[in-house]
Amino acid sequence: MSTDDNRLAGRLRHGAQASPATGILLVARAAVAAAPVAEMAQWAALARQRHPAARVAFGFVGQGAPSVRAALADLRAEGAHEVLIVPLMLPFEPSLRNSLGRMIARWRATDPAPWPSIRLGTGWAPHTAAPSGLLDCLVAAAAGAEPLSVDTAKPEGSLVPAQHHRVLLCAGGPCTQAGALILWQHLRARQDEWKLRQEGAGMMSCRTTCLGPCALAPVMQVWPDGATYGGLDETGTDAVLRGHVLGGQPVDALRYEPTGRKQRLRGEDGPAQ
Template sequence: MKRILLLARSAATGAALREMEALRDQATSLPDVADALFAFAEEGSPSLRSAIETLIATPEPVLIVPILVPVEPSFLLGVKRSLQRWQGGDSRPWPEIRIAPPFSRQAPMRELLAIVIDTAEAETTAVEKVEAPPPLEGSVVPAQRRRVLVCQGGPCIRAGAETIWGHLRNEQKRLSLRTSGEGTMSAKTSCLGPCSLAPVLQVWPEGTYYGGVDEAGIDRIVEEHLLRGDIVEDLAYLPTGTKQRLRG
């Protein structure tokens, strides 16, 4: 019997959560599945970390099934390295964890596409011509003073930046960071530059670079920098004009 973890990228709405719940229920009903959970690698609850905490409580092997099409190889590598990092810092025994290949590589994918196409006539949503939408009345310029940019360049993704982003976003929601302190907004960004320090994020308005950040580092940056205005010196890297590597 298998224990399955269905892994999606993120969920910002209740509809996405309900869709994953339905997939979990379908997986649970399969004859060779003992248990099925779902999680989100980025923003959303349950997070990948919390689902793993549940699954390592028992010794049976775990199969992670990415619910993504397409799947960037860097995404899977980032998930793997996050798991290795969490396991390396945990004294408890972990069960064997494997990651399934992407859906697009599976032989039944052709049959699934055929079913979708054959049944499309009854369930498709028609795209009708409409007049140009009315102009927006206006938008409020955000008052938040702080911005956190989380690098999504290749080296950072491979170092687990997507799980770091997810932890930041979940903490931002939990702690109401938009309205706490000076107010904080966050965004993904393309390469921030210092790839050797991956995963990298930058906090404005100071422009402070943080490198090698994990979930505990995010917690410190939130508490000390975003809420109190104190730079976390042992995680920060200043421009020196010379190449730098992660300390320690």
């Protein structure tokens, strides 16, 4: 741990007032309903009570708003010179460090404005948590527990999707480390913003287990054409959605054909793709 890390940790541990230039970003996996967003807002409010001078925000690495990128943008706009990212996740995935690191590096490359120094805190873990804290969680859970019931009503039936395109985003290990969770959030947001279910031939999207070409992470496929795209970021994802899903033409600059030979991302050292 660096000297700066020790100083920041000491201020937070002992309740000292964080500097107005300090940003605290609480990060969760995903939210597909309003309740998780409201819960994260409550966590952020608690952090502000403890450190009223600090800039506090929250974001999701997967589906849900605000995104980590949007939350970081808000903290930058508020003048934060240092940002501590606090993952509120159980269990804490070590791959999150690589995933966020790569995506933030890409965001920096496309945004020349000054960026704060960013540190990723360790997640909650049994060996770091006080036993009394875990006991409090168990007591609170028991106090709010309700009988578990099962809905036995028969469904009325389901429509078979009519959308022509299926966009598959790999959520395997290498792709997750390369930022697939953040791309999934971006993809789902674009699907809603651009009304991709209805526009053109229509599109549906889903995350999958490993799609195969791990060296091309993060990987996305567009069906029924079977086109494989690799090394994507938000800009590349938008290009695929505009060109292939809406325009009907595969985006050759981002596409990788099945050649029968091992391939690397274009621009990397090694044999030509």
